[in-house]
Amino acid sequence: MSSRRSFIRQGGLITAAGLLAGPVPFSAVATPTTDTAAAPQARKSKWSDGSRLVISVSMQFEAGGQPENAESPFPQNMQKGYKDLPSATWYQYGYKEGIPRMLDNWGKLGVKITSHMVGSAVLKNPKLAKEIVERGHEAAAHGMNWSTQYTMSYEDEKKFIKDGVDAIKQVTGFTAIGYNANWLRRGENTLKILQELGFLYHIDDLSRDEPFIQQVNGKDFVTVPYTIRCNDILLIEGKNFSTDQFVNQVKMEFDQLYEEAENTRRQMSISFHDRIGGTPQMVQATKELFTYMKQHNGVSFKRKDEIARLCLEDNTSIRE
Incomplete structure (x- = not known):
């Protein structure tokens, strides 16, 4: 496989050949560089714990905290003043069947995940939230x-985030240090608030396939990137993928990242929602996918707080 440097050199030779073949407008000719060592190369990096590829799994615990008549698979044509009763049962499936089934599956697979918990959903189903932890x-x-969240004032947003953290702490005893905004839509002040509240990382970012560090309020703060490419609410619910299509898409993502991970630190993110990823066919699909992944050397499944700490402790981590 040719390197980026070889590709760039080859491109230069092709350009030269084109010049010999005939006149080219001056505006179309790039200024040549004499320092070939300055050609960009792929950055080489590794996970400090020896992993080749790290898999980061999200399980959204949202059902029970949704507003009345929230979006659902049913036509959005309810008349005002009436409750969408079948839609409510779709959400109830998330905590009655979905999360319990996923928890059993994670246990059988030996996988630890990160559950993004809506505070009001936790208060409604405290035993289930506690079991997750x-x-x-x-x-x-x-x-x-x-x-x-992004429309709130600084103080309102800070209270909104803290109330959710307090609900999780009250029920599970776990102090949340990671954050996920609704549909990833954080506001201009969100990261500052998270840093003030003692958070270590957030996930509302799609810009990389590995974690990175940025300065927030003059301190290190980690981004553990999220995904919409390997996300059940986008693919299964949003695009009506079959489980076969879902498996194929996620497997292809894994194969490419595993290949890249020979030389570069890579993280793969996969996301499941309580009422979608916890259905019988999706749990079977997940079992097939994770069994396949675990057959590859150097693959490890990590919680996002573990990934964030690895990133902070590694002086080769990307800083932005």
């Missing part, structure tokens, strides 16, 4: 409810 999974904050 007792099974060794991370509880991360996901707001107090489904309110639009």
